[in-house]
Amino acid sequence: MQGKCGLFFTSYQGEARIFQSGFQKIMIGLLVAGLLAAPFGLGSYLVSIMNLIFIAVIGAVSLNLLTGVCGQISLGHGAFIGVGAFAAGQCTLHGVPFPLAILTGGLITAMVGMVFGVPSLRLKGIYLAIATLAAQLVLEYTFLHGGELTGGSNGLLLNPPEILGFAFDSETRMYYLLFVFACLSLLMVSNIMRSKYGRAFVSIRDFYLSAEIVGVNLFWYKIIAFGVSSFLAGVAGGLWGHYTGYISGEQFNIGLSITYLAMVVIGGLGSVIGSVFGAVFLTLLPEVLNVLANGLSGWFPAINQVVGAIQHGVFGLVLILFLIYEPEGLAHRWRLIKAYWKLYPFAH
Amino acid sequence: MEYYLQLIVNGLVVGSIYSLVALGFVIIYKATKVVNFAQGELVMVGAYVCFALTVQFNIPFIWAFLITLAFSVLLGLAIERMVLRPLIGEEHISVIMVTVGMSSVLKSLVQLFWGTQIKVYPQVLPSEPVMIAGLPVAPVYIAAFFLSVVLFAVFSAFFKYSRTGVAMRATAFDQQAAQSMGIGIKNIFAMSWCIACIVSAVGGVILGNINGINSHIGHLGLKVFPAVILGGLDSLLGAALGGLIIGVLENVCDGAARQLFNLGGFREVAAFIILVVILMIKPYGLFGTKEIERV
Numbered sequence: 001m002q003g004k005c006g007l008f009f010t011s012y013q014g015e016a017r018i019f020q021s022g023f024q025k026i027m028i029g030l031l032v033a034g035l036l037a038a039p040f041g042l043g044s045y046l047v048s049i050m051n052l053i054f055i056a057v058i059g060a061v062s063l064n065l066l067t068g069v070c071g072q073i074s075l076g077h078g079a080f081i082g083v084g085a086f087a088a089g090q091c092t093l094h095g096v097p098f099p100l101a102i103l104t105g106g107l108i109t110a111m112v113g114m115v116f117g118v119p120s121l122r123l124k125g126i127y128l129a130i131a132t133l134a135a136q137l138v139l140e141y142t143f144l145h146g147g148e149l150t151g152g153s154n155g156l157l158l159n160p161p162e163i164l165g166f167a168f169d170s171e172t173r174m175y176y177l178l179f180v181f182a183c184l185s186l187l188m189v190s191n192i193m194r195s196k197y198g199r200a201f202v203s204i205r206d207f208y209l210s211a212e213i214v215g216v217n218l219f220w221y222k223i224i225a226f227g228v229s230s231f232l233a234g235v236a237g238g239l240w241g242h243y244t245g246y247i248s249g250e251q252f253n254i255g256l257s258i259t260y261l262a263m264v265v266i267g268g269l270g271s272v273i274g275s276v277f278g279a280v281f282l283t284l285l286p287e288v289l290n291v292l293a294n295g296l297s298g299w300f301p302a303i304n305q306v307v308g309a310i311q312h313g314v315f316g317l318v319l320i321l322f323l324i325y326e327p328e329g330l331a332h333r334w335r336l337i338k339a340y341w342k343l344y345p346f347a348h
Numbered sequence: 349m350e351y352y353l354q355l356i357v358n359g360l361v362v363g364s365i366y367s368l369v370a371l372g373f374v375i376i377y378k379a380t381k382v383v384n385f386a387q388g389e390l391v392m393v394g395a396y397v398c399f400a401l402t403v404q405f406n407i408p409f410i411w412a413f414l415i416t417l418a419f420s421v422l423l424g425l426a427i428e429r430m431v432l433r434p435l436i437g438e439e440h441i442s443v444i445m446v447t448v449g450m451s452s453v454l455k456s457l458v459q460l461f462w463g464t465q466i467k468v469y470p471q472v473l474p475s476e477p478v479m480i481a482g483l484p485v486a487p488v489y490i491a492a493f494f495l496s497v498v499l500f501a502v503f504s505a506f507f508k509y510s511r512t513g514v515a516m517r518a519t520a521f522d523q524q525a526a527q528s529m530g531i532g533i534k535n536i537f538a539m540s541w542c543i544a545c546i547v548s549a550v551g552g553v554i555l556g557n558i559n560g561i562n563s564h565i566g567h568l569g570l571k572v573f574p575a576v577i578l579g580g581l582d583s584l585l586g587a588a589l590g591g592l593i594i595g596v597l598e599n600v601c602d603g604a605a606r607q608l609f610n611l612g613g614f615r616e617v618a619a620f621i622i623l624v625v626i627l628m629i630k631p632y633g634l635f636g637t638k639e640i641e642r643v
Binding site (some may be wrong): 122127254309311 | 372381396434438441442444451452456457487548553573577611616617621623627
């Protein structure tokens with residue numbers, strides 16, 4: 001079902017290309033152009049939501065690489081994002097230029113992630129999930145008791161990012177910066193997935209013993225998966241910290257890890273486009289509920305006090321319903337929609 | 349010295365509640381291979397239902413307690429039928445995430461009905477402390493400990509001697525073989541969720557009597573993981589001992605950190621540091637079944 005009718009491949013390179021047909025390139029081009037023009041048409045509230053979506057996309061696609069592609073469940077992703085935020089924040093506070101700070105934040109997070117990935121050699125499935133849960137709680141505790149390094153319970157105040165004297169101090173300017181980073185992350189993960197590493201990850205996910213038998217070095221590839229995934233998580237964290245201007249340990253709690261896992265599951269495990277769908281869906285969900293609650297508050301004044309609880313409940317309900325009725329996520333639905341139009345008007 | 353003795357006693361009480369919650373966790377895992385991240389929320393729901401019955405409906409405590417148990421049975425049946433049954437045979441991550449989603453829903457329901465404020469149970473037991481080996485211990489602590497021991501004895505006997513208990517063990521050992529011997533697997537699954545809800549509710553009621561309750565006691569569920577990993581994910585005895593050991597270790601480490609390094613809140617992570625160490629040394633815990641894999 002790949003590609004449109006009449007598209008034939010004459011080489012393996014052609015088959016492995018990211019954008020396989022001219023039509024696809026045009027559509028992607030239009031989408032990118034639309035996104036570049038978007039801030040001019042949207043109000044600053046909508047632009048700020050888009051910014052949050054871009055950051056969530058980076059986080060979700062990085063977790064999808066680890067959990068969806070390599071099959072290593074991580075309940076500690078929120079904490080990894082926190083490590084990146086604090087590391088990059090400390091760098092810029094000490095005068096390191098922003099791009100270098102983001103890179104350093106990513107590398108430090110990659111190292112932390114690899115350390116917590118070491119148990120993955122002996123543990124798998126549920127045991128690994130619980131080990132990463134431990135990583136989450138230990139890191140959370142470290143954030144709150146890190147003294148100077150993390151600002152303890154006061155957190156850190158950060159300045160807007162600045163590249164070569166150009167300050168990204170408005171929502172619109174941040175929009176373009178985050179857009180670039182999100183595109184780069186998506187490209188990076190797509191490229192990893194079609195490389196030798198991606199195939200090794202998939203083989204580990206599908207059956208680790210066969211993978212080992214055909215010569216995949218389990219320890220090395222699992223550690224690499226943790227490293228790359230945490231690197232991107234660190235980048236997402238660094239961007240988030242500089243975007244919001246304030247970071248504290250409480251933001252990177254177990255709830256954040258669960259939200260990211262939910263993005264991956266709702267979007268579609270092991271799918272890059274699914275990560276995007278999941279990130280968009282779960283970032284918009286609370287905002288939509290907020291708007292609804294505001295609209296209803298004229299009739300039910302009490303609704304504003306319970307909107308937090310409602311958001312929580314709707315999140316859980318959506319997650320349950322997705323797992324029961326759409327277990328392959330939004331990416332699967334997207335494939336069905338594409339197939340429908342490809343075959344239209346012949347349903348079979 | 350007395351300081352540490354007191355810590356150990358408190359740890360045993362908290363640990364006995366961990367054991368109860370871990371018991372529910374292990375029963376579900378043993379029979380259905382489902383890892384239940386909503387165990388703490390089941391504790392919370394039990395605690396709030398009993399609170400509502402005693403305080404808001406003025407039902408005598410003992411009746412409220414029994415009605416709570418009946419409610420837990422229904423809750424367990426509903427959860428198994430509506431949420432878990434459609435996911436039989438799905439991947440680990442789907443099952444984990446569905447229980448995570450369930451915990452969110454339960455928590456939000458409790459917040460909608462009762463808010464986030466702390467609620468205090470009416471005094472059921474006398475508050476005069478009893479002296480044990482020279483240490484003052486509140487009667488509710490002793491009651492908590494004994495109630496856990498009794499429940500463990502009851503369930504161990506249930507698994508060992510009753511027909512249903514044996515059927516549950518058979519299912520846990522080999523689902524297909526059990527099914528071909530005429531055991532209704534679906535009933536077994538439903539039963540295991542009911543039992544898990546009951547023991548969690550008992551844990552919640554005890555907890556409410558000790559500290560009062562708020563919507564954050566669901567966090568207790570996280571403490572269950574170190575306990576069951578230490579004991580072994582599929583061992584009842586392991587759950588009991590694991591809970592007690594984690595309770596004591598956590599309390600002592602916290603006390604020591606407070607006294608020696610002046611470090612607060614260490615309780616939150618002590619159990620998880622222990623957990624990582626256990627996982628690295630003995631991944632299947634003290635009494636867990638080691639999985640053997642062949643190609």
